[in-house]
Amino acid sequence: MTEREFLADSVEPVQPAGSGQPPKPLKSLGRRILGWLATFIGVILFFTFCLYLLFVVIPQGPEIALARGIGKDTSLTITKIAVDSVKVKKEIALLEKKIDKLTTQGPYLIVNTTDNRFYLYSGKELIREGRCSTGKNTRLIAKKRNYEFKTPRGVHTVQSKQKNPVWAKPDWAFIEEGLPIPPPGHESRFDAYTLGDYKLAIGDGYMVHGTLYKRRMGLPVTHGCIRLLDEDLEVVYNTMPIGSKVIIY
Amino acid sequence: MKTLKILALLLGLMILGALSWLLISAMKAPHSFIEEFKTEMAGIKNNKVILSYPDDLLERKTRLDSRLAMSDDDSIGLRINLKEKFLYLEIKGIVLHKTPILEQKSSSFFKHLSVAEKYVLFHNPLTIQKDDATISKDQFQEVIAPKDTIEAAKMTEIIPDTTLTEPVMYRLYLNHGIRVQITGQLPDSIPQFWPRFRFDYRDRYKYLKELTRSVIRNKPAPYQPTISLVINSRDAEAIYRAVPKKGNVILEL
Numbered sequence: 001m002t003e004r005e006f007l008a009d010s011v012e013p014v015q016p017a018g019s020g021q022p023p024k025p026l027k028s029l030g031r032r033i034l035g036w037l038a039t040f041i042g043v044i045l046f047f048t049f050c051l052y053l054l055f056v057v058i059p060q061g062p063e064i065a066l067a068r069g070i071g072k073d074t075s076l077t078i079t080k081i082a083v084d085s086v087k088v089k090k091e092i093a094l095l096e097k098k099i100d101k102l103t104t105q106g107p108y109l110i111v112n113t114t115d116n117r118f119y120l121y122s123g124k125e126l127i128r129e130g131r132c133s134t135g136k137n138t139r140l141i142a143k144k145r146n147y148e149f150k151t152p153r154g155v156h157t158v159q160s161k162q163k164n165p166v167w168a169k170p171d172w173a174f175i176e177e178g179l180p181i182p183p184p185g186h187e188s189r190f191d192a193y194t195l196g197d198y199k200l201a202i203g204d205g206y207m208v209h210g211t212l213y214k215r216r217m218g219l220p221v222t223h224g225c226i227r228l229l230d231e232d233l234e235v236v237y238n239t240m241p242i243g244s245k246v247i248i249y
Numbered sequence: 250m251k252t253l254k255i256l257a258l259l260l261g262l263m264i265l266g267a268l269s270w271l272l273i274s275a276m277k278a279p280h281s282f283i284e285e286f287k288t289e290m291a292g293i294k295n296n297k298v299i300l301s302y303p304d305d306l307l308e309r310k311t312r313l314d315s316r317l318a319m320s321d322d323d324s325i326g327l328r329i330n331l332k333e334k335f336l337y338l339e340i341k342g343i344v345l346h347k348t349p350i351l352e353q354k355s356s357s358f359f360k361h362l363s364v365a366e367k368y369v370l371f372h373n374p375l376t377i378q379k380d381d382a383t384i385s386k387d388q389f390q391e392v393i394a395p396k397d398t399i400e401a402a403k404m405t406e407i408i409p410d411t412t413l414t415e416p417v418m419y420r421l422y423l424n425h426g427i428r429v430q431i432t433g434q435l436p437d438s439i440p441q442f443w444p445r446f447r448f449d450y451r452d453r454y455k456y457l458k459e460l461t462r463s464v465i466r467n468k469p470a471p472y473q474p475t476i477s478l479v480i481n482s483r484d485a486e487a488i489y490r491a492v493p494k495k496g497n498v499i500l501e502l
Contacts, residue, residue: 102342
């Protein structure tokens with residue numbers, strides 16, 4: 001091999017400028033950042049759209065379908081038969097009478113424990129309404145047992161009525177004050193002032209009575225009984241005979 | 250880089266495809282619900298005489314029948330009258346509480362019902378199957394009994410805060426797959442966006458979960474015709490606490 005031949009083999013041929021493909025131009029840093037930003041925004045937009053579809057459009061799907069008339073045919077295809085409309089009207093009137101009769105004719109008391117308000121009715125007529133106090137919804141945790149102070153919801157009946165009532169304090173009244181519990185019948189158990197001038201017992205130890213703590217009227221502060229102001233209590237006592245209903249909700 | 254782009258595109262298309270499938274299934278849901286409803290009601294269809302009553306009388310009969318049926322129950326029931334725009338708490342036919350409906354929105358399903366279908370669905374009160382609420386039915390605060398009079402004297406009596414602070418929202422799930430959503434309207438000064446958002450999101454998430462499950466198992470997608478009501482917040486609270494867990498609800502459309 002001559003020197004010329006050796007050199008021709010070992011040295012790569014240099015492509016002359018202008019022949020073949022031109023070299024790719026390098027992307028500038030700014031354009032690259034813009035590209036990434038566009039991709040990022042695109043991805044964010046795509047996922048936002050997906051979330052919108054998932055949480056807004058899809059849950060509304062059934063409503064969209066109904067609005068567009070899909071599944072609109074709900075009819076039971078009832079072929080009507082001839083009916084005597086006079087007879088039907090009579091039947092409806094009878095039902096209306098039945099509904100009317102449902103309202104108690106005598107007096108009854110409605111107590112709203114959320115708003116601490118009472119409504120005294122006689123039949124459909126509202127006789128008196130005003131503030132009251134109901135159960136404070138607390139649980140007293142004592143050594144031997146727990147006590148729940150809550151006004152029981154539902155329909156109750158006035159079981160007994162009493163003027164100038166004396167309160168026979170239950171155990172929790174002593175526990176709450178940190179006092180030792182006296183034996184049953186002990187004189188410290190009897191209190192002639194706390195219940196006010198009247199009491200109406202509605203069962204299970206619950207009562208409608210007066211109060212010494214008039215400033216707290218309208219607040220849920222009692223141990224389950226319903227406290228009324230003196231004037232309201234007097235009207236309730238005089239209006240409601242034994243056996244009338246006290247409805248608490 | 251090119252492969253990555255193709256993969257991302259494919260993934261995107263797959264996600265869109267899955268979402269479209271879910272949307273189509275959701276849109277099909279009312280149809281299967283109505284078909285099911287028709288089958289369920291087929292037996293009652295035999296009562297041709299009542300269903301043949303003139304529409305106005307049948308509408309009245311529906312209301313009266315349901316009220317009478319609810320009065321047989323010893324517990325407090327809820328009556329929703331969308332025509333008069335009032336909500337009533339009733340027991341034994343006695344109206345205990347009445348509150349106006351401030352805003353109402355109901356699923357299109359109800360708008361498509363004929364008077365006869367309304368009779369079939371609503372002549373008996375619906376029963377609450379379960380509920381979901383931002384407030385509790387019975388809230389108890391626990392107090393430890395004092396050891397002696399000194400400790401009792403130190404204890405400050407709890408004066409309950411009766412001002413409105415928390416948003417009241419609840420859903421009552423009734424039979425026939427119907428549900429009622431009640432929202433208490435609060436003054437604008439009380440922050441309520443996030444609690445409402447959370448409550449709403451929870452419902453949508455639950456729906457999507459059920460929808461996906463039904464699509465995977467090739468079962469009809471869930472559909473729950475809903476009645477959404479906005480009432481005074483205090484009233485909303487009183488109603489929720491008054492109606493028992495499995496209480497009765499009358500719908501008067």
